Amino acid sequence: MRTILLPLSTTIIILVIIVYVTNINMSYNPVYGHASPVTYEPAPNEVFDNLLSSQQPLPDKIVIDFTESPEIRASSIKVVNSNNERIDNNDLTVSDSPKSLSVSVDKSKIIPDVYTVSWAVLSKDDGHITKGSYVFTVAPDGNNKSNQSHSPQLVENTTLGYSHNITVVTDNIDLKFDIIPFKIGQNTFNISVLYTNGTVVENIRDIFLEFNNPSKNLGPIVETMDKIDLGKYSITGSFLSQEGTWDIKITVQRIGEYDINQQLEVDIED
Ligand SMILES: [Cu+2]
Structure with missing residues (x-):
């Protein structure tokens, strides 16, 4: 019977590879949070001054960054006013770095009102679907109530x-x-x-x-x-x-x- 004897250095290299691969396997155990929003633009509950007097420009697009990459064919962002009329341009774009979705907004349709942004995302990374909504407000002239939410x-x-x-x-x-x-x-x-x-x-x-x-x-x-x-x-x-x-x-x-x-x-x- 023949015993295969490897040189010590080869054995060490193999051991190192085994340990390395095992570690990768152990550490490659990500906690999937699905595609969760990280940042929003505009921010949730933001209150904009109305149009003319505005030092704070009205949003011309919605951008949401996620923890995982969105699959564009099964993701969406929709922005509606309080009459449930859509005010975005239905022109969803996706970016992988940062992992974000965006749509542009038809600014001619923005008047003092409350707007609801609803998003749904299929994560490319783990195939899960997540969804949620948030609101922002355009206040009537001289009636910016943004302080109220902070006090x-x-x-x-x-x-x-x-x-x-x-x-x-x-x-x-x-x-x-x-x-x-x-x-x-x-x-x-x-x-x-x-x-x-x-x-x-x-x-x-x-x-x-x-x-x-x-x-x-x-x-x-x-x-x-x-x-x-x-x-x-x-x-x-x-x-x-x-x-x-x-x-x-x-x-x-x-x-x-x-x-x-x-x-x-x-x-x-x-
Ligand atoms: Cu998930």
């Missing part, structure tokens, strides 16, 4: 708007949710979270709102609320961007306990 405050007037109380029996928690003024366009959304005995829930990490309008194919628009006080959260924005029935999903993420998920439907009239 959240609890609106106490609950005689107007929409208000809904939910008791989460399994957790002995009361959620109070309201929307003021409750119309198409900019609203303030408030949530207070208390135990049913009145004490504050202190282990909240974050509260998310997710908006979907299935009949208009808008959403999900996902927003993280701002903490105002212990158990009190608020956010202002034009997430209810068109009339119709909106599903609003509330997720209360807690430290050391399961998330609380609640879903409600609201009807927004023109």
Whole structure:
């Protein structure tokens, strides 16, 4: 019987190759986040001054960068006004570096209004489809409300708007949710979270709102609320961007306990 003896140097090289290949295999275990948006232009919830007085030019295109390369034949960006009329030029282009999608906007169709950008992407890298929506606003002249979204405050007037109380029996928690003024366009959304005995829930990490309008194919628009006080959260924005029935999903993420998920439907009239 013959034994094959390799020179030591060859053995070492082979070992190195084996270790290297094994490492590649081990490290080539990417955490697929699908094609998730990284940056948006214009930015979500951006408020533009109207036309003439503008120091801030109105957007002439929408560009969204993703974590993975979009497959153009199965991806889309659509921009609609509050009447669900399309204002982009349906001229989707794709780039692989950065991994982005863009469409141009017909600026002649931009008037003071709320605009919803809806995107869908098939990832070339892992074949998964992701989708989402976000809004931007063109404010009437001299009425730029962009500051409001950066200085959240609890609106106490609950005689107007929409208000809904939910008791989460399994957790002995009361959620109070309201929307003021409750119309198409900019609203303030408030949530207070208390135990049913009145004490504050202190282990909240974050509260998310997710908006979907299935009949208009808008959403999900996902927003993280701002903490105002212990158990009190608020956010202002034009997430209810068109009339119709909106599903609003509330997720209360807690430290050391399961998330609380609640879903409600609201009807927004023109
Ligand atoms: Cu994926």
